[in-house]
Amino acid sequence: MGEVGDKYRSYLVGEGEKDTHWRHGGAPKYDMVNRLFEKERTKEWPKGSLEETVQNAIKTWEMELSHKTRLSDFKSINHEKFTLSVNGRKPLSGEETLSLGSYNAMLETSMPPELCPKGYYNSKEETFESSHENFRSAFPRGFAWEVLEVYSGPPVVAFKFRHWGHMEGNFKGHAPTGKMVEFIGIAVLKVDEQLRAETVEIYYDPAEFMAGLYKGPKLDKAGEERNSSNAQSQRCPFM
Numbered sequence: 701m702g703e704v705g706d707k708y709r710s711y712l713v714g715e716g717e718k719d720t721h722w723r724h725g726g727a728p729k730y731d732m733v734n735r736l737f738e739k740e741r742t743k744e745w746p747k748g749s750l751e752e753t754v755q756n757a758i759k760t761w762e763m764e765l766s767h768k769t770r771l772s773d774f775k776s777i778n779h780e781k782f783t784l785s786v787n788g789r790k791p792l793s794g795e796e797t798l799s800l801g802s803y804n805a806m807l808e809t810s811m812p813p814e815l816c817p818k819g820y821y822n823s824k825e826e827t828f829e830s831s832h833e834n835f836r837s838a839f840p841r842g843f844a845w846e847v848l849e850v851y852s853g854p855p856v857v858a859f860k861f862r863h864w865g866h867m868e869g870n871f872k873g874h875a876p877t878g879k880m881v882e883f884i885g886i887a888v889l890k891v892d893e894q895l896r897a898e899t900v901e902i903y904y905d906p907a908e909f910m911a912g913l914y915k916g917p918k919l920d921k922a923g924e925e926r927n928s929s930n931a932q933s934q935r936c937p938f939m
Contacts, residue, residue, distance in 0.1 A: 710756070711776065721769045721770045722769070736844045740864065750853055754857055758861070766802060776897060777898075781892070782794040786903075800828065803826075806906070807821060821910060837870055839868070844863070863885070867880075867913060874917070875918075881912035885904030
């Protein structure tokens with residue numbers, strides 16, 4: 701039996717990927733986050749629609765950014781022209797984005813490290829690996845993504861999106877809450893004739909996203925909650 705790909709992401713298996721350098725030794729599996737996506741998405745776009753095409757293109761780009769270690773293996777972007785800009789900051793090149801990782805690129809800040817509150821996320825102090833480990837820990841079922849609305853078609857695609865997960869694990873020393881953490885954003889994607897991304901601009905509120913990750917009680921070094929009575933009231937998903 702041949703390799704089976706993913707129904708939402710391209711460039712995972714097949715002859716075109718035989719020389720791909722994968723970050724963890726092989727192509728990733730998305731079964732768990734796909735189940736979360738299918739259960740909790742708010743839109744189900746018709747097959748072949750512009751909305752579905754955009755949604756799958758971004759899922760593919762995110763997969764390549766997270767799991768391929770060489771930019772030359774990326775097939776979803778124009779290598780020579782690609783840039784990523786978040787909230788109007790200076791655009792990052794493809795190599796810069798790959799070096800930082802998606803989370804650090806999305807959460808990059810101009811705040812000096814000494815002014816960032818101790819224990820809070822600071823992209824300047826995180827590596828690609830540590831940033832992904834932080835969010836894998838917080839969202840063990842994955843961090844799902846969907847297109848909510850597409851405002852314009854190629855070559856300049858503007859759309860609204862939703863990103864969400866359930867904080868069922870620790871994050872930066874904070875206990876899990878069991879609650880959904882989500883944010884809404886706007887993106888503008890310029891593509892070439894082959895529908896490869898040339899420029900990506902993303903606009904969203906990082907505070908909306910990060911606030912949900914710090915609601916759980918602080919843990920001590922042994923991983924125990926510092927205030928057990930308060931922790932129970934914050935953690936219980938039925939209250």
